[in-house]
Amino acid sequence: DIQMTQSPSSLSASVGDRVTITCRASQSISSWLAWYQQKPEKAPKSLIYAASTLQSGVPSRFSGSGSGTDFTLTISSLQPEDFATYYCQQYNSYPITFGQGTRLEIK
Amino acid sequence: EVQLVESGGGLVQPGGSLRLSCAASGFTFSSYAMSWVRQAPGKGLAWVSTISGNGGTTYYADSVKGRFTISRDNSKNTLYLQMNSLRAEDTAVYYCAKRGVVPAAIDFDYWGQGTLVTVSS
Numbered sequence: 342d343i344q345m346t347q348s349p350s351s352l353s354a355s356v357g358d359r360v361t362i363t364c365r366a367s368q369s370i371s372s373w374l375a376w377y378q379q380k381p382e383k384a385p386k387s388l389i390y391a392a393s394t395l396q397s398g399v400p401s402r403f404s405g406s407g408s409g410t411d412f413t414l415t416i417s418s419l420q421p422e423d424f425a426t427y428y429c430q431q432y433n434s435y436p437i438t439f440g441q442g443t444r445l446e447i448k
Numbered sequence: 449e450v451q452l453v454e455s456g457g458g459l460v461q462p463g464g465s466l467r468l469s470c471a472a473s474g475f476t477f478s479s480y481a482m483s484w485v486r487q488a489p490g491k492g493l494a495w496v497s498t499i500s501g502n503g504g505t506t507y508y509a510d511s512v513k514g515r516f517t518i519s520r521d522n523s524k525n526t527l528y529l530q531m532n533s534l535r536a537e538d539t540a541v542y543y544c545a546k547r548g549v550v551p552a553a554i555d556f557d558y559w560g561q562g563t564l565v566t567v568s569s
Binding site: 377 | 507550553556557
């Protein structure tokens with residue numbers, strides 16, 4: 342199975358900050374990586390697929406990069422509605438696996 | 449507008465069975481692989497199972513293989529998850545999720561609101 346490791350596990354930041362979350366795969370997954378945002382008691386929301394393609398309707402302050410084993414999600418200028426938990430997911434092969442999540446909190 | 453609405457969750461005793469449903473609308477259901485993803489209380493997301501658009505191919509996480517069965521009825525635009533021999537560790541919110549726009553890929557562009565399954569005596 343491909344293990345997905347996110348760092349950091351939690352992060353405190355302020356509105357307006359630039360934030361980067363990292364996701365590392367235990368083996369190459371090409372660009373078969375997605376990012377999701379989840380707010381408490383809500384379903385996950387798709388942000389990015391194919392490592393760097395923004396889902397329709399997602400603000401341009403979100404961006405993704407990487408290929409192979411190392412990936413990043415960047416929020417260029419944090420907004421109040423961005424405080425949530427973020428997950429990466431690989432879909433290179435079954436079983437599909439998620440990172441453990443990064444909780445983004447208000448400083 | 450894409451909508452996914454799960455139902456069928458509830459409280460069940462260990463060893464019991466439950467069938468979840470996911471009613472889909474707003475897209476050509478038969479053209480998309482569909483999946484179940486679960487989230488135990490206070491934990492992260494865990495993939496459970498995926499079924500191809502025509503229902504001919506299925507995949508399962510090892511933790512549910514042999515106990516859970518994914519299926520779909522394309523005439524009713526509905527996805528199912530039959531869960532047998534339930535264990536306490538199956539307690540979770542179960543989400544159905546639609547495959548994204550790339551046909552060969554299993555990312556999830558739309559998710560249902562989730563249904564809670566609690567396995568307890």
